[in-house]
Amino acid sequence: MVYLTRLEHFNAAHKLYNPSWSREKNEEVFGKCANENWHGHNYELLVTVKGTPDPDTGFLFDVKKLSNIIKQEVTEKLDHKNLNEDVDFMRNKMCSTENLAIEIWKQLEPHIPSPVKLHCVKLYETPRIYIEYFGDRT
Amino acid sequence: MAQKVAVFRKEHFNAAHRLFNPSWDNDRNNNVFGKCNNPNFHGHNYEIVVKLVGEPDPETGYVMDMKALSNLIKENVLQRFDHKNLNLDTEYFKNVNPTAENICVVIYNILREKIDKRLEMQVRLYETERNFVEYPVSEL
Numbered sequence: 001m002v003y004l005t006r007l008e009h010f011n012a013a014h015k016l017y018n019p020s021w022s023r024e025k026n027e028e029v030f031g032k033c034a035n036e037n038w039h040g041h042n043y044e045l046l047v048t049v050k051g052t053p054d055p056d057t058g059f060l061f062d063v064k065k066l067s068n069i070i071k072q073e074v075t076e077k078l079d080h081k082n083l084n085e086d087v088d089f090m091r092n093k094m095c096s097t098e099n100l101a102i103e104i105w106k107q108l109e110p111h112i113p114s115p116v117k118l119h120c121v122k123l124y125e126t127p128r129i130y131i132e133y134f135g136d137r138t
Numbered sequence: 139m140a141q142k143v144a145v146f147r148k149e150h151f152n153a154a155h156r157l158f159n160p161s162w163d164n165d166r167n168n169n170v171f172g173k174c175n176n177p178n179f180h181g182h183n184y185e186i187v188v189k190l191v192g193e194p195d196p197e198t199g200y201v202m203d204m205k206a207l208s209n210l211i212k213e214n215v216l217q218r219f220d221h222k223n224l225n226l227d228t229e230y231f232k233n234v235n236p237t238a239e240n241i242c243v244v245i246y247n248i249l250r251e252k253i254d255k256r257l258e259m260q261v262r263l264y265e266t267e268r269n270f271v272e273y274p275v276s277e278l
Contacts, residue, residue: 011266013154013181013223037223038154040181042266082154082178126152126183 003119004060005048008070010079013040014095017084038082044124045075047108051116061116073107097125101133109135144191145201149211151220154181155236179223185264186215186245192257202257214248238265242273 015038016030026034033039047070051060077087083095089103101123112118124130157174158167167175174180188211192201218228224236230244242263253259264270 009266011180011182013179032221035221035223035227037226038179038181039152039221039223040154040179040183041152042183080173080176080180082176082180085178086176126150 001050002053002060003048003050004063004066005046005120006063006066006070008045008047008067008075009043010045010075010081011040011042012078012081012083013038014083015039016094016096018094038084041125043078044130045070045104046120046122046124047118048120048122049112049116050119061112069108069111073111074104097123097129097131098133101131105133105135140193142191143194143201144189145204145207146190147188147204147207147211148185149188149208149216150183150185151216152181152183153219153222153224154179155224155231156180157235157237159235179225182265184219184241186211187262187264188249189260189262190253190257191259192254202254207253210249210252214252215245238263238269238271239273241265242271246273 015035016033017026017036018029021029023034023036047066049061049066053060077089081087083090083100089107090100093099093103101121104123105118105121108121109118118135121133122130123133156176156179157171159170162170164175188207190202190207194201222228224231224241230236231240234240234244242261245263246259246261249261250259260272260274260276262270262272
């Protein structure tokens with residue numbers, strides 16, 4: 001088994017705000033991330049797939065195809081967008097990096113052709129904060 | 139030993155912004171600013187590097203106490219910009235487009251007033267790892 005990772009990036013605005021709570025409770029829980037006029041990040045997205053190299057090409061998966069899948073299904077929908085307002089797959093969800101990584105996994109997984117498997121979505125919100133999601137392994 | 143030395147302090151803030159010119163129509167804004175004109179904003183992890191040049195103080199050996207410089211940047215820049223919408227939440231970009239260029243000039247002007255005039259100063263602002271600007275331009 002080998003693992004192949006492609007790095008992409010996008011820049012977006014968001015806020016952490018639970019609409020069923022009062023503003024005071026949101027500020028207490030989410031602090032400055034609850035700023036009603038949004039703030040933003042340079043996100044870095046690392047997508048890892050796993051499998052065995054094809055004997056004819058030596059490739060696990062054509063990395064250009066992987067890059068195009070990530071762009072079409074994820075980064076073009078997120079880049080220079082407001083994650084709370086502009087993104088269909090984040091609608092009515094709390095816009096944390098955790099949830100964003102899980103939803104990115106759901107967008108990508110159907111487009112990774114068997115026998116290659118999606119292994120990990122790693123999402124950096126800042127150079128110091130990142131989330132890893134390995135799918136629902138139950 | 140009166141030789142000039144450059145010292146640098148790096149800080150960061152995360153903010154939302156939108157690039158557009160309110161006196162232009164939407165088509166022209168889209169042509170010029172592209173996806174940066176998204177009316178719902180987008181955002182960045184900004185990084186600022188403040189460079190000071192001067193002779194180290196003979197008693198302390200410091201050009202400037204870096205902790206004091208850090209506090210100055212936090213109190214005067216980060217508190218105003220971090221986790222804010224640069225267009226809506228700050229006084230500086232009501233009539234000025236919050237491009238990296240203009241943000242850098244604003245930060246320089248804020249800090250220049252607070253820092254010893256004998257020290258030369260330059261600010262570098264990273265909007266992304268790949269896009270960054272410097273002000274003023276003179277070689278220090």
